[in-house]
Amino acid sequence: MSDTHIEIETRSVNLDGKALAFGPVHFVRAEWREQYPAPHLVVLRYWIDGKGEAPLGIRLDLDKQAILDEIDDDVGPDINRAIRASVVDISDAVAHEYRTAVRNGLIKLPL
Amino acid sequence: MARFYKGIGVGTHLHAMDLRVTGISPRMPTAAYSVNTLMQHIARATTTSCCISLTRSYGIAVWYARHGKLVSAPGMPGHVYEIEIPDPAPLGTTVVVHDPVSEVSSSYPNPLAPSFYYHDGDSDFLLGVVNPSHMKRFLQKPVMHPPGTAATPRRPNLSIELETVVRALRDAEVLAEGDILPAWVLQRHDVV
Numbered sequence: 001m002s003d004t005h006i007e008i009e010t011r012s013v014n015l016d017g018k019a020l021a022f023g024p025v026h027f028v029r030a031e032w033r034e035q036y037p038a039p040h041l042v043v044l045r046y047w048i049d050g051k052g053e054a055p056l057g058i059r060l061d062l063d064k065q066a067i068l069d070e071i072d073d074d075v076g077p078d079i080n081r082a083i084r085a086s087v088v089d090i091s092d093a094v095a096h097e098y099r100t101a102v103r104n105g106l107i108k109l110p111l
Numbered sequence: 112m113a114r115f116y117k118g119i120g121v122g123t124h125l126h127a128m129d130l131r132v133t134g135i136s137p138r139m140p141t142a143a144y145s146v147n148t149l150m151q152h153i154a155r156a157t158t159t160s161c162c163i164s165l166t167r168s169y170g171i172a173v174w175y176a177r178h179g180k181l182v183s184a185p186g187m188p189g190h191v192y193e194i195e196i197p198d199p200a201p202l203g204t205t206v207v208v209h210d211p212v213s214e215v216s217s218s219y220p221n222p223l224a225p226s227f228y229y230h231d232g233d234s235d236f237l238l239g240v241v242n243p244s245h246m247k248r249f250l251q252k253p254v255m256h257p258p259g260t261a262a263t264p265r266r267p268n269l270s271i272e273l274e275t276v277v278r279a280l281r282d283a284e285v286l287a288e289g290d291i292l293p294a295w296v297l298q299r300h301d302v303v
Contacts, residue, residue: 008303010182033182034174038245041178056122056180062244064278066156069123069180095244 008035011107013097015044020090023079024049025071030060030094037107042094048073065091115165115194115285116172118302120179121187130192131299135291137161144209144288146218152286153211154274162209162286165194171282176302188301196287196295206289211279215272228276232267240269240277 012031020027026047032039043057051073059068065087070080083090101107117135119125125135142148142161151157158164166172169191176189183189200206219227230236231254239249254267278284 008177010184031182033177040242040244041174043178043180043182058180059120059123059178061156063242064154064156065243068156068158091244095247 008033009037011037011039013094013101013107015093015097018093018097020086020093022082022086023075025075025079025083027090028053030097031057037102037109039094039098044090044094046071048075060087060090060094062091062094112195112198113167115167115196115287116169117163117165117192117194118172118175118177119190119192120176120181121183121189122180126179126190129299130190130291130293131296132293134293134296135163137163137288137290140290144207146214149209149211149214149286150271150275153278153284154271162288163291165208165285165287166283167285168283171284173302183303185303188303191300191302192296193298193300194291194296196291204289204292206287206291209286209288211284211286212276215275219272228270228272230267230269230273236267237277240274241281 010031010033012029014029016026016028018027026049027044028047029045030039030042031045032042034040040061040063042060042062044060045053045057047053054071054073058071060066061068067084067087067090071083098107102109117130119130138159139161144161148160148162152160152162152164172191176191177183179189181187196206196208215228230240232249233252233255235249235252237249238246239251243250250269251266253264256262
């Protein structure tokens with residue numbers, strides 16, 4: 001491995017238990033892939049009642065505090081509106097779980 | 112000619128297409144353009160507009176390409192496209208490239224006007240604007256006032272104009288209004 005090799009890792013924090021539920025949609029995980037561990041843009045993975053984990057997620061821009069995609073698994077516009085309206089709470093939950101993971105040594109910061 | 116980049120994440124609506132064949136169209140091509148459209152697009156992620164977001168930075172495009180509706184992985188790459196828009200645009204094409212920094216600043220031509228895009232916080236305030244996910248504390252420091260001034264305690268002013276300028280500089284971002292033709296999309300790189 002050369003000195004300039006850049007290790008890109010997929011990282012995630014668990015959101016299960018943060019009560020991020022909107023009707024049948026339950027956010028379970030935030031994933032991101034960066035050289036440095038701090039997330040700015042994450043993919044929110046979710047469960048739908050009766051269907052299990054959806055094969056795709058939706059993007060959350062933490063800096064803009066904006067949800068960039070809609071859930072299109074027949075959950076309806078009201079659920080997507082409710083998710084967008086809660087973007088600050090969702091962003092705070094992701095940031096809190098990230099800080100907790102760093103504090104507990106689950107995510108290592110570069111030296 | 113300037114070289115621009117566009118990052119496309121796995122599972123997003125453009126990922127299934129080869130933009131070298133299809134070109135790129137805005138999500139709402141018939142919508143009218145204004146500086147407010149530009150600010151909402153860049154600062155509020157209201158990307159359903161007449162504009163297409165491009166960056167001058169390959170690194171920024173990679174960052175967006177890694178984050179689609181799934182994070183990229185070996186065997187499931189995102190894409191970064193290299194784009195060159197002719198200057199001037201050929202006859203019959205209508206694309207206009209908007210520089211957010213220039214357009215926002217030129218909408219405030221008079222530095223003596225009472226309303227402006229500058230903040231009134233301290234020198235760390237911009238760190239919070241650049242990186243609010245992890246430096247939010249710098250946005251929350253109370254604004255300082257001269258001695259003898261009676262004022263309600265508050266945080267510094269952060270206008271959408273300042274957010275737009277900072278985000279555009281952070282992401283080296285410009286907006287293209289109109290269609291990007293297939294011939295202008297030169298290369299595609301896989302990104303994991």
